[in-house]
Amino acid sequence: MAEAGRSLAHAVVLLSGGLDSATTLAVAVDRGMKCHTLALDYGQRHRAELDAAEAVSAALGASSHRNVSIDLRAIGGSALTDDIEVPEAGTSGIPVTYVPARNTVMLSIALGLAETLDADEIHIGVNAVDYSGYPDCRPQFIAAFQDLARVATKRSVEGGPVELITPLIHLTKAEIIQLGTDLGVDYGLTVSCYRADERGRACGRCDSCAIRRAGFTDAGLPDPTRYA
Amino acid sequence: MAEAGRSLAHAVVLLSGGLDSATTLAVAVDRGMKCHTLALDYGQRHRAELDAAEAVSAALGASSHRNVSIDLRAIGGSALTDDIEVPEAGTSGIPVTYVPARNTVMLSIALGLAETLDADEIHIGVNAVDYSGYPDCRPQFIAAFQDLARVATKRSVEGGPVELITPLIHLTKAEIIQLGTDLGVDYGLTVSCYRADERGRACGRCDSCAIRRAGFTDAGLPDPTRYA
Numbered sequence: 001m002a003e004a005g006r007s008l009a010h011a012v013v014l015l016s017g018g019l020d021s022a023t024t025l026a027v028a029v030d031r032g033m034k035c036h037t038l039a040l041d042y043g044q045r046h047r048a049e050l051d052a053a054e055a056v057s058a059a060l061g062a063s064s065h066r067n068v069s070i071d072l073r074a075i076g077g078s079a080l081t082d083d084i085e086v087p088e089a090g091t092s093g094i095p096v097t098y099v100p101a102r103n104t105v106m107l108s109i110a111l112g113l114a115e116t117l118d119a120d121e122i123h124i125g126v127n128a129v130d131y132s133g134y135p136d137c138r139p140q141f142i143a144a145f146q147d148l149a150r151v152a153t154k155r156s157v158e159g160g161p162v163e164l165i166t167p168l169i170h171l172t173k174a175e176i177i178q179l180g181t182d183l184g185v186d187y188g189l190t191v192s193c194y195r196a197d198e199r200g201r202a203c204g205r206c207d208s209c210a211i212r213r214a215g216f217t218d219a220g221l222p223d224p225t226r227y228a
Numbered sequence: 229m230a231e232a233g234r235s236l237a238h239a240v241v242l243l244s245g246g247l248d249s250a251t252t253l254a255v256a257v258d259r260g261m262k263c264h265t266l267a268l269d270y271g272q273r274h275r276a277e278l279d280a281a282e283a284v285s286a287a288l289g290a291s292s293h294r295n296v297s298i299d300l301r302a303i304g305g306s307a308l309t310d311d312i313e314v315p316e317a318g319t320s321g322i323p324v325t326y327v328p329a330r331n332t333v334m335l336s337i338a339l340g341l342a343e344t345l346d347a348d349e350i351h352i353g354v355n356a357v358d359y360s361g362y363p364d365c366r367p368q369f370i371a372a373f374q375d376l377a378r379v380a381t382k383r384s385v386e387g388g389p390v391e392l393i394t395p396l397i398h399l400t401k402a403e404i405i406q407l408g409t410d411l412g413v414d415y416g417l418t419v420s421c422y423r424a425d426e427r428g429r430a431c432g433r434c435d436s437c438a439i440r441r442a443g444f445t446d447a448g449l450p451d452p453t454r455y456a
Contacts, residue, residue, distance in 0.1 A: 070298040075341045101340035104380045108336040112329035113303045135385045144376040151372050152332045157363045 010034045010119040011165070012110045015056060015065075017049030018192045019212060020125035020168055022056045023180035027167045028123050030183050035062040035123075038113055040106050043073040048200035052191040059189060068109050075100060103136035107145050107164075114162045115153045122149075123165045129172050142166055173215030181221055188224035201228040238262045238347040239393070240338045243284060243293075245277030246420045247440060248353035248396055250284045251408035255395045256351050258411050263290040263351075266341055268334050271301040276428035280419040287414060296337050303328060331364035335373050335392075342390045343381045350377075351393045357400050370394055401443030409449060416452035429456040 011033040015021045028035050039053035050067060057065040103126065110122045126137040135141065142164060150161040168176050180187065192212045193202035202209050204227045216223035239261040243249045256263050267281035278295060285293040331354065338350045354365040363369065370392060378389040396404050408415065420440045421430035430437050432455045444451035 066302050068299060068302045070337075071296055072337075072340065074294050074296045075337065075344050100343040101336055101381055104336040104339055104376065105333070108329055108332040109298075109300075109303065111332055112300065115328040116303050135382055136380050138379065140379045141376075144372075144379050148332065148369075148372040148376050151366065151368045152364050153329055154363055 009121065010036065010117055011121040011123050012114045012117065012119050012162075013037050013062065013123040014106055014110055014125070015039045015053035016125075017052030017056070017190060018125075018208075019173075019180070019187055019190045019215075020127055020176060021053070022060070022125075022185050022187070022190045023176050023183070024123050024125035024167055025056065025060050025062065026180050026183040026185045028121075028165070029060050029062070033121070033123075035060075036113065036117055036119065037062045037065045038106075038110055039065070039067050040102075040109065041067050041069040042102065042105075043071055048196045048198060049191045052189060052200055055189045056185075059186060066113070068113075070105065070109075072100075072102075072105070101136070103134075103141070104145070111149055111153060111162065115155050118155070119162060121163045121165050123167070125168050126166055127168045127173075127176070128170060139169060142169065172218070173211055174218035177215050177219045177221060181219075186224070188226065192225075197228050199226075201226045203228060237349065238264065238345055239349040239351050240342045240345065240347050240390075241265050241290065241351040242334055242338055242353070243267045243281035244353075245280030245284070245418060246353075246436075247401075247408070247415055247418045247443075248355055248404060249281075250288070250353075250413050250415070250418050251404050251411070252351050252353035252395055253284065253288050253290065254408050254411040254413045256349075256393070257288050257290070261349070261351075263288075264341065264345055264347065265290045265293045266334075266338055267293070267295050268330075268337065269295050269297040270330065270333075271299055276424045276426060277419045280417055280428055283417045284413075287417060288412075294341070296341075298333065298337075300328075300330075300333070329364070331362075331369070332373070339377055339381060339390065343383050346383070347390060349391045349393050351395070353396050354394055355396045355401075355404070356398065367397060370397065400446070401439055402446035405443045405447045405449060409447075414452070416454065420453075425456050427454075429454045431456060 011028050013025045013028050013035045015037045025035060037057040039050055041050055054065055114122055128137060128139055146164045150156055191200045192208045194206045194208050195203050202225050213223060239256050241253045241256050241263045243265045253263060265285040267278055269278055282293055342350055356365060356367055374392045378384055419428045420436045422434045422436050423431045430453050441451060
């Protein structure tokens, strides 16, 4: 979290269209960072979450927003990009919704953008509490990527590396929702559902919907999610 | 280089269309690996190097070939993707042809593919001798990415990580050319030039052309490069 509070520092903030990354952006804006948001179009089944990312970026006052397209369908291996059925909540182990190396790819692209913009920080809303068993949401993954960023770029050779900032990593879903609500996040703009319809309405039954719904209940706050 | 010699092991081999990655593939095939080649369409100015990658893959008998498209022009910052003039040879420092975080992005995608294919190794033709000053060709970068791969994927949680193999890292350009020639690589298929024309013919004057030409001279071998 080095120098996270200084004014006019630039940050690349990864947005997925979901609740966690919207909260991450709100925290960065609240700290006075100049935020450049980045969403990854990786062949999701529909554009609802990309539209959500763009709406969140505008609503929270980011300085710029970019979509980077990458065709991860050429790689395959996930229910989020392939024709594999998304399961109901409660499945154990690493779920079929895991996109191989997705956070590694997203952070790599963010690293390139941070270098181009001469940004000081990359913010990502990974979470080690309600993380659905994804290996690339764990603290040891984040620490390894921070080490990589220290040697990977021109900036790391000439100036200093970008810092990886993970403001949500030790928060529960309820704590994240409370934090974002305090900062004015409109969670009605966000889409967490793995099988939302083309208008961004949630199924209410997948693992991601279950975790999100329980978060609002635990926080004692109304759930603004648009369900199909 | 763990288990690099066992038969029927699967490897993802990154191909750029250039001389080094062609040699890397030849080494992997010679070791009896079942090779899946991967090229990155990152908004290069023309398709000549992608065509070269595909030709090299077929000529050396890879089991499969994939192009993954990613629009790095949304990030910008390089003479290889933007409208920045590619300089003549002899410029010092990290050159404008450096694509921000390119090897990080390429290796991340290779990591995802390795996971989907259950591949044991990722082979990349980085080189720390004639490396043009790119930060992401250095041994410390490779070591950091190997550490990341140990924690980044489902495979790393459930089985074991993929090994990063860099057979060229300590070879001179002349040694690489000698090695590939011994293994039957047709370097006439490869394109190294930063500003090759649409048919893959080299300019003969950029940094990459100068290093390549000197390599053939030092190896005492004829240069099959097609110059414009």
